[in-house]
Amino acid sequence: MNSAPGPRIAVVGAGLGGLACARVLQLHGRAVTVFEREASADARPQGGSLDIHAGTGQTALRAACLLDRFRALARPEGQEWRLLDPATGSALSFDAPVHDDDSPEIDRSQLRGLLLDSLADGTVRWGRAVMGVTPLGDGTWRLQLDDGTAEDADLVVGADGAWSRIRPALSDAAPGYAGVHFVETGFDDCDTRRPALARLVGNGTLLAKDDSKALLAQRNGNGHIRAYAAFRAPQDWQRAAGVDLDDPAAVRAHLLKMFDGWDESLLGLLRYPDGGFAHRPLFVLPTPHTWEHVPGITLLGDAAHLMPPVGLGANLAMLDGAELARALIAEPGIDDAVRAYENVMLPRSAQAAQDCAKALDDLVPPTDS
Structure with missing residues (x-):
């Protein structure tokens, strides 16, 4: 872990949410270490294009002081939608079902690269897979790594996606x-x-x-x-x-x-x-997915609220990360910060999960509807 003064913050997962959290923390002089199981930033393809919403993803990028650099890379023209008639291929509508009027597109790999480039050298420890965590009895946690070593932290942030190894410390829920x-x-x-x-x-x-x-x-x-x-x-x-x-x-x-x-x-x-x-x-995770607060550990992004991929997940993950970091900066202690973050994030994600489930049903209606 980083030897700089202050609490030892371990973010597990170098996805968009975990990187946003690390970036905002570092902007305010806080030490943070990101553990990532992949060997490098280019270990696998990062997926397609994302529409980054003004009220969520862009809010996070603004907190990270990266909004202007995002704008230079983004494709506003990518907001265009075409609804076509399956039988004829002709256009039925050109209305864009966006969540904000301002939701430019960007390739996920470009956005992740933007966040990675903003971090101090050595922030991300590549090829360090966290297999689980153990409470030490005083509010701190021990991360068990796949190479048999361990790291201790005052706060563990599970940003490790759908099949999170951190989630079981807080919740018995599993994706279905x-x-x-x-x-x-x-x-x-x-x-x-x-x-x-x-x-x-x-x-x-x-x-x-x-x-x-x-x-x-x-x-x-x-x-x-x-x-x-x-x-x-x-x-x-x-x-x-x-x-x-x-x-x-x-x-x-x-x-x-x-x-x-x-x-x-x-x-x-x-x-x-x-x-x-x-x-x-x-x-998806059950809706709502909640847990009783546990000192020294929390979740963000898909680890906290896995939902159908209809345009909200990446935006919410970055907002989660930025808001958790800002709470850690503003509140007097880690426990106060995590409680403040969870009090906002959990109800917001429950509503978003309901909205995403409805959007998926609209896209491919259940056969009994």
């Missing part, structure tokens, strides 16, 4: 399958190699939906487009369908059968991707 599966694929250099698809998607997001399934496509930076088939199905749907998920041709054939009758311009999202398909069953 939401009943919806996303199958992701993508297209590179679309403006040159797939101009018709690029025109169809436009600058932002395309959506076509019917019954309990939908096709989405989203423009990312550098001419890349990510596409998703979303549908209601059992978690192990591939068994009943006899589909080998490691066989792209079999997955493609199954999806084309599922979306049979849709316009060919939309089916191109399934016929001609670069590479294979990634399978993403959606998991």
Whole structure:
């Protein structure tokens, strides 16, 4: 842990929320160490494009003194939405279902890089996976690392996502399958190699939906487009369908059968991707997810409130991180700060989880509705 004076703060997870927390703490001269299981910032792809909302994500970036640098990277034109008729491929609406009028897009990798670059050297300890935590009886905690070593902290912040190793110290809740599966694929250099698809998607997001399934496509930076088939199905749907998920041709054939009758311009999202398909069953935490306050430990982001990926998760994670850091700066002690943070975060996340569940039902309605 950092040997600087002050409480020993350990953030577990170098996602957007954990990094926002560390950045705001360092701006105010507080020591913090971030433990991350991945070997480096480039160990795996970071996902697609995010719309960063004025009232949440941008509030966090302002607290981190990074809003101007975010604006220089963001794509305001990415807020565009196109709702298309599945049968004809023609536009039904160009209205954007945004949460704020000002919600520019940015690639997740760019945003994470912005936060990482803002931290002091050595803040993130790469390749240090925290396997669990143990209370020491005086309000402090011991982090157990995967290499057999341990680190002690006055405050542990679980920012380690859906399958958090920190959450069990506060809650018995575990993520459950939401009943919806996303199958992701993508297209590179679309403006040159797939101009018709690029025109169809436009600058932002395309959506076509019917019954309990939908096709989405989203423009990312550098001419890349990510596409998703979303549908209601059992978690192990591939068994009943006899589909080998490691066989792209079999997955493609199954999806084309599922979306049979849709316009060919939309089916191109399934016929001609670069590479294979990634399978993403959606998991959520119970709503509301709450816990009794425990000294010296708390959660933020997906570790605290995993919800459907409909545009709120990253924004709330960064806001969580910034607000926890500001509470730690403003309040007289760690316990006061964590209580103040949880008193705001828990009810806010409960409402957001309800909103996200409704948005998912609107996207792919339950089959019994």
